[in-house]
Amino acid sequence: MPLSHSPGTGDLRKVPGLQGPIDDAFMDRFIIVTPSSAGFRAASDQFFSATMERLKTEWKYQFRGEPIVKRDHEVTAEDARSSHLVLFGDPKSNIYIQRIVQKLPFRWNESGIHTRTASFPGDRYCPQFIYPNPENPGKYVVINSSFTFDQTISSSNADQTPKLPDYVIRRFEPDGSTTISKAGFFDESWKLSE
Numbered sequence: 001m002p003l004s005h006s007p008g009t010g011d012l013r014k015v016p017g018l019q020g021p022i023d024d025a026f027m028d029r030f031i032i033v034t035p036s037s038a039g040f041r042a043a044s045d046q047f048f049s050a051t052m053e054r055l056k057t058e059w060k061y062q063f064r065g066e067p068i069v070k071r072d073h074e075v076t077a078e079d080a081r082s083s084h085l086v087l088f089g090d091p092k093s094n095i096y097i098q099r100i101v102q103k104l105p106f107r108w109n110e111s112g113i114h115t116r117t118a119s120f121p122g123d124r125y126c127p128q129f130i131y132p133n134p135e136n137p138g139k140y141v142v143i144n145s146s147f148t149f150d151q152t153i154s155s156s157n158a159d160q161t162p163k164l165p166d167y168v169i170r171r172f173e174p175d176g177s178t179t180i181s182k183a184g185f186f187d188e189s190w191k192l193s194e
Contacts, residue, residue, distance in 0.1 A: 012132055012190040018140070020166040020185065022130045025084040025140040026147045032056065032069045033096055035089030040110045043172050044090060044126050048144050052088045055146035072096045080133055084140040090126070100141065103134035105167070105192050113169060115192055118182070120169050125181065129167035132190060167192075 014020070032052060039045045059067045068083070072095040075085065087094055091101045091108060106129075107114040112122040128145040132138075148164040169182040187193045 012137060014186075014188050014190060018132060018138070020130050021148075022128070022142060022145050022164050022166065023147050025086065025130055025142045028084060029082065030068070030084040030086050030142075031075070031079055032067050033075055033085050033087045033094065034069060034071050035093035036072050036095060037093050039090040039093030040122055043123075045093065047126060047170075047172065047178065048088045048090075048093075051144060051146055055086070058146065077135075080136045080139065082139075084142065085133060086142040086145070088144055097143070100134045104143075105129070105131060105186065105190065120171075120181065124172050126170050126172070127167065128164070128170060131166075131186075 018024075032055065034052065035045075035048070039048070056067055056069070059065055070079070072087075072089070075096055079085065085096065087097050089097055091098045092110070101108055106127055108127060110122055111119075113120045113125055113127050127143060130140050130142050130145075133141045145164070164180075165183055166185045167183065168180045170178045171181045172178055184193065
């Protein structure tokens with residue numbers, strides 16, 4: 001199993017098999033982790049729920065498989081050791097996100113998503129990203145994302161290529177749609193390059 005940290009240092013680094021983008025997590029065993037309560041905002045909760053349901057539906061349709069689904073309070077240490085965790089919700093709604101949020105690449109709280117150089121208000125933005133699981137850097141956590149080619153017009157595997165990088169900051173539009181405000185790749189040390 002590859003490790004996403006330098007042996008003996010604990011410093012994160014990208015390595016083959018643990019280098020992103022978001023779709024990389026869906027190449028191995030993963031568990032969908034659902035929130036157990038309401039989050040910061042209803043609009044975000046609706047987006048997280050719709051994205052999660054689309055993942056479940058499209059996984060069955062495109063890959064003929066039944067995804068593993070657990071509630072946040074059901075995730076075990078063995079789950080984190082053996083599987084990538086695809087977490088839906090925010091630090092208020094999902095216990096697992098709440099537990100690791102301080103070790104994620106963004107500051108994320110009720111007021112919004114914050115980087116060194118920018119802030120995105122929580123009432124209009126949410127993050128989607130892949131990152132080494134702080135509780136097991138040999139596996140990923142994916143936050144609020146399906147595989148990124150889930151809305152292809154045809155089911156041809158020629159369309160099954162990543163459509164997003166390591167992270168996006170998504171904006172909620174007044175008409176209920178979403179747009180991407182910021183997107184990019186983490187650097188070789190899994191840091192946000194700005």
